[in-house]
């Protein structure tokens with residue numbers, strides 16, 4: 131069976147003794163096709179563009195890409211007991227598949243040097259001719275395509291946006307902890323954005339001043355949290371997901387506000403989740419991202435969708451807690467909100483709060499990138515100024 135046929139079958143139909151071996155096969159096929167393209171090279175830049183795009187789409191296209199079949203038929207359709215194993219393997223595969231992105235391929239696939247049409251004289255022709263000196267001279271002076279000693283034309287390649295880089299760094303940490311990435315619509319119903327999250331009709335965030343309404347029942351989502359409910363409805367418990375994405379609020383753009391911004395949200399639901407798991411996970415996350423010396427501090431707070439709720443601060447990454455301009459001399463920087471998922475929110479997602487508990491957190495990716503790279507104006511991210519973006 132070819133790999134194309136295999137990914138179109140469900141895990142049950144393939145009934146592998148070891149699902150990991152199936153993933154190894156996919157990985158081997160992916161590498162083989164990539165290596166074949168690299169050793170083949172391309173005759174022109176436009177051919178290279180096309181070949182790279184073709185290979186990328188074959189594997190990564192959202193619709194009918196080979197990995198999308200693996201996702202549908204192996205991961206989503208896998209029996210519950212295999213899900214963690216299959217999920218881990220799929221996440222690893224997806225990480226490796228970034229080598230098939232067009233930008234990554236373009237760096238590897240070489241342009242073949244072309245022989246000048248009809249003008250080539252072989253060296254043996256040249257030196258076996260009766261007038262060997264003039265033949266040798268004509269060989270040396272033969273027409274060649276330009277000066278081969280000049281450096282080639284390298285088209286400048288773009289790079290990932292600093293916010294995307296930050297997002298991927300955060301994702302990486304949680305993927306390694308066994309979370310999976312989930313996404314949802316940016317145009318969202320009032321039900322998912324507010325009602326299902328236990329945000330009462332009277333809550334100020336529902337006001338026109340904070341929320342961008344499409345109509346009375348539809349908004350541009352103000353946070354990534356509606357995806358929590360969608361994921362609970364879709365997968366049930368246990369559930370370990372992170373949700374990165376764009377959010378929108380009726381904010382005037384200034385150095386720390388933007389009407390469009392990026393959030394990442396985490397959600398863990400299982401039968402024995404406690405606040406200790408939340409603290410442990412977020413402390414581990416902060417240390418992974420900012421360094422082992424970072425300390426975390428949890429303070430009580432309030433959100434309608436968690437109970438109890440907390441704000442997480444990290445010890446200042448600039449002064450180590452001594453006090454400086456960035457931490458306003460406090461030694462601490464507030465970085466995210468978190469809490470235990472409110473029982474009513476679990477119920478709204480179709481999960482029995484008597485059987486399951488969960489925690490959630492939410493943070494601003496742009497704010498993290500500003501912290502990480504010491505940037506003092508969020509607008510810089512969205513102005514597309516190459517002089518700024520080039521630094522990352």
Ligand SMILES: [Zn+2]
Nearest residue numbers: 446449454457
């Ligand atoms: Zn400081």
